[in-house]
Amino acid sequence: MTMPRLIVSDVDRTLLTHDYVLPQRVADAVRVAQDRGTVVVLATARSPLGVRPFAERLGIADLVVAFNGGWIGNVATGSALSQQRISRSDALHAMATAQAAGVRPMWFTGDAVFALMNDPLIAREAAVTREPLFVAETIEALPGEPGKIMCVAGGPPDREAFAMLRETLGERLSVSRSHPRLLEIGPPGVSKKTAISLVTARLGFAPAECAAAGDAENDLEMLAWAGTAMTVANAVPPVIELAHFVGPSCDEGGLADAIAWLMRSQQPKSTAAQSMGGRDG
Structure with missing residues (x-):
């Protein structure tokens, strides 16, 4: 496995804790991935306004998937690349x-x-x-x-x-x-998967070059689409069954462990997972 060109992450209870806090270790891990040249995109059911503070803190506000895939754009400026609404x-x-x-x-x-x-x-x-x-x-x-x-x-x-x-x-x-x-x-046909598929097509990335992280039912299609699926221990069972790597709970900053596992992708999977305290699927 090679380092993916893109990481797409859910927000609530994946990136954030159950109390909606962004752990510093997760923010640091995102920056390490960016420093390695990986594009990081947030994909959330939140509105553009609701996700904006976290996207700005991470320095990735220019390309965000919101409304479960119904909106794609820059949450800092409110400029949409793609937008669908319910009739x-x-x-x-x-x-x-x-x-x-x-x-x-x-x-x-x-x-x-x-x-x-x-x-x-x-x-x-x-x-x-x-x-x-x-x-x-x-x-x-x-x-x-x-x-x-x-x-x-x-x-x-x-x-x-x-x-x-x-x-x-x-x-x-x-x-x-x-x-x-x-x-x-x-709106009909809207999902995180369809939105991130559009994003990666514009960027010229194949699904196999992407990693996805999520915890809930609305993340399942996106996780199945990505070449590498990651989650945290508080995820619903179908997500855990699908994941290649399961990190600790979001309350422990488990996404940081998942990103660190990706960083160590040249190692055999079993060694990487054991050293990071996660479960390698």
Whole structure:
């Protein structure tokens, strides 16, 4: 295995801890990869605004995949290379269906978040990404066409509604989980994989020359596409089964171990994984 030309990483619970902190050792590892000539790209379900602070801190704000692949561009300037939105009719239908199912839908414009009611779980999610939150008086008052809709579950009964939403909305929209309590709804055909495929085609990189890191269902296609798949110990089981390398939990900065493993790629895999404290798949 040779050092990949591109590393694409999920953000929440992969790059960041469960408390949404970027460990210094992870930031240092990203810079080491860049110094070795590897392009590093973030691919996230967050909005461009929500991911911007971390992309800027890492010095990689000029090329970011946001909204689960629905937006590609420079998060510092807001300039988009590619952008897809949910049609207003489909978005309003999704909001009404999710609201009726009791799973707290949130309408993301890219500049702000809109909800249909005041709810502490919605407020918590908006606070995570530090985006302004507004409550629309009626569903028709929701503005324009959203980049994504995110549904928030409050407990197991709400999460059971996710299966119904996937079945109801999945034929017309992209639907996937970014966390057991979060269901992401986007334009049809949108995914992190399709977005990073577009990015690498523009850069002239083949999938075999790329490494991907993620932890959740919405990362699976991207991880399967990349030549090398990496994850952290807190990932969902299907991701761990797919990964070539499993590092410690995101709370321990496990992505730094994965990047260090890539840096040591000239060594036999078993030696590299053992020396870095991870599991070589």
